Amino acid sequence: MEQITVEYLLQQKSFLQYCLQSDDAAVRQWEQYLQAHPEEAAVVHEAASIVRDSALYMQAETLKPAAVDRLRQSIQEEETVQPPVRKMLWKRIAVAAAIIGIIALVLFWMLPAKKAQQPIAARSKMVITAGDSSYNIPARKMLALQDGSFVLLDSGASIRIDPAFGTRERRVYLSGTAWFKAAKNSQHPFRVITGNIRTTALGTAFRVDASQGAASVQIELEEGKVAVERISSAGTELLATLMPSESIKVYQQQNRTTQKLPFAADRLQAWKAQEIIFNDAPVADVLSQLQVLYNQPILLEDTLLNGATFTGRFGHDSLSTVLDLLCFSLNKKYRTTADNKILIY
Known part of the structure; x- marks a missing residue:
């Protein structure tokens, strides 16, 4: 193999597999190459850092010829505008403008799936109706409710839809962590029950975290307005009314105090x-x-x-x-x- 360049490496399927540790043969091939050609280590490490830093983990089950043809065409077009001498400035500008896009396409169409390690994902969004439930899911799942609301259920969480959902109210029972996008309906309030803590919304987006067992529940309001209440044999106690970007940690026990606190919206978006x-x-x-x-x-x-x-x-x-x-x-x-x-x- 002649002297290699970053551009050349980014076009090699085996090199991408080596960087992502997705194919044992490719890993051995490039490890052996580095042992035989230590003078190329700097170029290999630079190209590998671009692949890993791109953070694009798209995967496909099969290689689609039409897409590969478009990919090759894109690569050829990019090659015509690359300068003959590779400079550090190229990594900052060309990567952002072209190469990261090429990497993303190669990853999307050519990265082989490791089925045994893949999180379970539904073929499409799963629609659940009154009386349905989803328990201890092994990976994140987006659920669509019959009223047009959405639930992003975190791994390990469980949700149950009340059989009377939509008659007078829209009640769901949650264990674990989930983000809710409640459809607007002033006649049928949307309620999330976690132990004896009830979160009520008319049309809003919020996250409920009951992952620490039954001791406490964390509610974060992204948009709209919610009321947080504690239910007991003595009746219902209003603990707080949250406005956007406010959160509260409430406890199942009545003798524990609660406090409203702001939270960073970008942190919630990152979680989503x-x-x-x-x-x-x-x-x-x-x-x-x-x-x-x-x-x-x-x-x-x-x-x-x-x-x-x-x-x-x-x-x-x-x-x-x-x-x-x-x-x-x-x-x-x-x-x-x-x-x-x-x-x-």
Whole structure:
């Protein structure tokens, strides 16, 4: 093998597998190469850092020829504008402008799945109705309720929908941690029960953390307004009314004090986006979930694509990163409209 460059390495499937430790043969190949060519270590380490720092963990079950053709074309176009001499400035500018995008596409289409280690993800968002339950799920799952509300159920959490959900109130029972996006309905308040703590909302987004057992419950309000109450044999006690960006930690025991505290909205957003998994999910479901998770309206110009499917996994990624890969898989582009909506066209 002749002297290698960063650009060359980023186009090698085996090198990406080596960086992500996803193929034993590729790992052995590049470890042996480094032993035989220590003079190339700096270039290899620079390219490896770009792959790992990209933090794009998209995966697909099969290699799609049409997408690979587009990928090769993208790579060839980028090669025509790369300077002949690699400089450190290239890593900061070209990576942001081109190479990270190329890496993302290669990861999306070419990274082999390790099925035994994959978190379980539904084919599409799971719709649950009155009387349904979901217990101790092994991985995060987005649930859609029959009233149009959404629940992001954390791993290990359990949820049960009251059989009378939607008649006079919308009651759910939670153990663990979940984020709720309650559909607006002033006639039927949305209530989350965790032990003897009740959180009530009319139409809002909030997280309830009951992961520390039955001793305490943490509520964080993202938008809207919620009332937090303690239920006992003596009646119902109002503990607090939360406004956006306020949180409260309440205790099941009546002799423990509670205190409202502010929290960082970006921390909650980071929690929501820490792992997003789509497994052969219809594009319509993908977009509805992204709108909920990122609180951003997204429109699809070609509605025929709603029936197409998308497979991918993200970790702590921005909406733009998710949209970049989604649009690449659909062979589409996106832009922000004058009224601050995302249009995929």
